[in-house]
Amino acid sequence: MNWDLGISGLGRRVISGVGRLGRATLFLVRLAPALGMAAGRVRLIIQQIYMTGVLTLVIVLVSGAFVGMILALQGYNTLVRYDAQSSLGLLVALSLTRELGPVLTALLFAGRAGSALTAEIGLMKATEQLDGMEMMAVDPLPRVVAPRFWAGWIAVPLLAMIFSAVGIIGAYVVAVGDLGLDGGVFWSQMQSGVSVSNDIIGGLLKSIVFGFVVSWIAVFEGYDAKPTSEGVSRATTRTVVSSSLAILALDFIMTAFMLRGL
Amino acid sequence: MDRPKSTEPLVAVRDLAFARDGRPIFRDLNLTVERGSVTAIMGGSGTGKTTLLSLIGGRLVPDRGTVEVAGEVVGSLSRKALFGLRRRMGMLFQSSALLTDLDVFENVAFPMREHTSLPEFLIHHLVLMKLELVGLRGARELFPAELSGGMSRRVALARAIALDPMMVMYDEPFAGLDPISMGVIVKLIRELNDALGMTSIVVTHDVVEACGIADYIYLVGDGRVIAQGTPADMQETDAPEVRQFMAGLPDGPVAFHYPAPGYLDDLLTGERP
Numbered sequence: 167m168n169w170d171l172g173i174s175g176l177g178r179r180v181i182s183g184v185g186r187l188g189r190a191t192l193f194l195v196r197l198a199p200a201l202g203m204a205a206g207r208v209r210l211i212i213q214q215i216y217m218t219g220v221l222t223l224v225i226v227l228v229s230g231a232f233v234g235m236i237l238a239l240q241g242y243n244t245l246v247r248y249d250a251q252s253s254l255g256l257l258v259a260l261s262l263t264r265e266l267g268p269v270l271t272a273l274l275f276a277g278r279a280g281s282a283l284t285a286e287i288g289l290m291k292a293t294e295q296l297d298g299m300e301m302m303a304v305d306p307l308p309r310v311v312a313p314r315f316w317a318g319w320i321a322v323p324l325l326a327m328i329f330s331a332v333g334i335i336g337a338y339v340v341a342v343g344d345l346g347l348d349g350g351v352f353w354s355q356m357q358s359g360v361s362v363s364n365d366i367i368g369g370l371l372k373s374i375v376f377g378f379v380v381s382w383i384a385v386f387e388g389y390d391a392k393p394t395s396e397g398v399s400r401a402t403t404r405t406v407v408s409s410s411l412a413i414l415a416l417d418f419i420m421t422a423f424m425l426r427g428l
Numbered sequence: 429m430d431r432p433k434s435t436e437p438l439v440a441v442r443d444l445a446f447a448r449d450g451r452p453i454f455r456d457l458n459l460t461v462e463r464g465s466v467t468a469i470m471g472g473s474g475t476g477k478t479t480l481l482s483l484i485g486g487r488l489v490p491d492r493g494t495v496e497v498a499g500e501v502v503g504s505l506s507r508k509a510l511f512g513l514r515r516r517m518g519m520l521f522q523s524s525a526l527l528t529d530l531d532v533f534e535n536v537a538f539p540m541r542e543h544t545s546l547p548e549f550l551i552h553h554l555v556l557m558k559l560e561l562v563g564l565r566g567a568r569e570l571f572p573a574e575l576s577g578g579m580s581r582r583v584a585l586a587r588a589i590a591l592d593p594m595m596v597m598y599d600e601p602f603a604g605l606d607p608i609s610m611g612v613i614v615k616l617i618r619e620l621n622d623a624l625g626m627t628s629i630v631v632t633h634d635v636v637e638a639c640g641i642a643d644y645i646y647l648v649g650d651g652r653v654i655a656q657g658t659p660a661d662m663q664e665t666d667a668p669e670v671r672q673f674m675a676g677l678p679d680g681p682v683a684f685h686y687p688a689p690g691y692l693d694d695l696l697t698g699e700r701p
């Protein structure tokens with residue numbers, strides 16, 4: 167193993183990574199006024215929320231239900247050792263709203279809708295649709311990119327809430343139907359233990375940040391893609407990889423701050 | 429040259445030089461497009477006809493020289509002014525460039541929705557009118573992926589004229605059309621031009637159609653205009669490069685090949701890098 171090569175290769179990667187981050191930031195600066203302009207075009211944004219929502223809703227529902235059921239089984243298995251199984255509802259609700267709902271939803275969204283967004287914008291570029299718009303005196307940033315950005319940003323928190331809600335229902339079904347816990351206790355523990363300001367808002371904040379970052383990466387990669395089919399497919403992969411890493415890293419940072427009470 | 433004298437031209441390209449990736453595409457190109465005329469731009473594949481349209485539309489900026497459209501120097505306009513100018517230009521892309529997430533109706537309606545606040549019923553009427561012109565009123569609900577190449581071309585044409593622009597640039601409008609649609613489209617371009625007082629620039633390879641439709645023809649090659657004149661001039665001239673192009677001969681002063689080392693040398697020594 168040649169150490170010099172390894173280190174210089176690493177250096178090159180870091181430099182190119184930082185370079186991409188810089189380009190993505192510049193893109194965001196250019197996009198900002200377009201975001202303002204597009205905010206008025208509610209119809210376009212709703213249309214895009216509908217498209218991304220349709221893409222992701224089913225997978226969020228199914229995953230949410232399964233994660234909730236798994237949490238109930240695993241949580242029960244631990245809690246029962248301390249005779250604390252009555253807290254199962256609380257455990258499940260906290261895990262979902264604070265952590266798993268936002269993170270898993272964002273990851274699912276990146277894989278399903280984020281990659282589709284990148285591919286869509288990249289293909290529009292490759293097939294001269296964006297050039298065509300420019301020639302029709304229509305700026306593609308507010309018309310094409312910004313509504314998709316808004317839609318992703320809005321959809322992720324909504325989907326995360328749905329994920330958590332479905333997860334809790336899934337956990338309830340397992341806890342009451344299979345494990346034989348008392349339904350009233352399940353809910354009342356949850357109600358008294360979950361704080362809106364801390365847990366729910368905290369989770370919501372996370373998913374808003376994730377929604378922003380995933381949408382940003384997805385539209386940037388699409389807009390920046392080489393206008394060829396290979397360029398688009400690379401960009402799609404990069405969206406999924408970068409988004410996933412960004413979500414997990416940001417989750418760690420935000421969790422650390424939140425647990426220390428900001 | 430016995431071209432009809434009118435007011436100042438709508439498009440004036442002067443001493444244009446433009447290079448792509450260091451490879452010169454144009455050096456010293458001069459041409460003008462008179463208001464209200466149909467001007468054909470002809471030339472071999474890869475001589476830069478599409479590039480020329482991009483320069484006129486302000487998508488590219490010349491390295492040297494100027495492109496003037498309606499009295500404004502395109503390369504020096506602010507983005508806002510450029511977009512203002514482009515609203516008055518229609519462009520038919522060589523690749524059609526239809527928006528794949530919209531159906532045929534919405535594609536044609538797109539410029540109207542973006543640039544006007546016409547009520548829905550008027551947009552509906554206008555779109556159907558434009559589609560009727562290109563014979564695709566019945567295809568309004570299809571998506572671009574469901575269209576044939578020639579149909580996409582005609583939808584793109586309907587979109588290019590959606591706002592009744594002062595000037596339309598057609599990049600290969602006849603490519604992929606069957607003889608019947610071709611005849612209709614040729615007539616349509618001419619009629620639109622005359623009835624609505626538009627100015628048209630038609631890029632084409634097709635000698636017969638160009639002669640049939642154009643008031644004036646430019647033959648582009650080797651980075652400049654190699655010949656120009658009315659269709660009659662072009663057919664009568666005995667300049668060898670024009671004769672070669674008009675008759676479609678591979679050998680002559682105009683090169684058919686993209687610049688390359690000698691064929692035999694290439695075969696014997698040329699290895700892939």
Ligand SMILES: Nc1ncnc2c1ncn2[C@@H]1O[C@H](COP(=O)(O)OP(=O)(O)OP(=O)(O)O)[C@@H](O)[C@H]1O
Pocket residue numbers: 448449453471472473474475476477478479480522
């Ligand atoms: N995006 C680009 N980047 C670099 N070079 C390009 C690009 N587009 C075109 N070229 C080069 O510019 C030259 C002119 O291309 P252009 O598309 O204008 O030709 P054309 O006359 O329209 O040809 P055709 O009749 O085949 O459409 C070609 O040699 C091509 O290789």
Ligand SMILES: [Mg+2]
Pocket residue numbers: 477478479522599
């Ligand atoms: Mg071309």
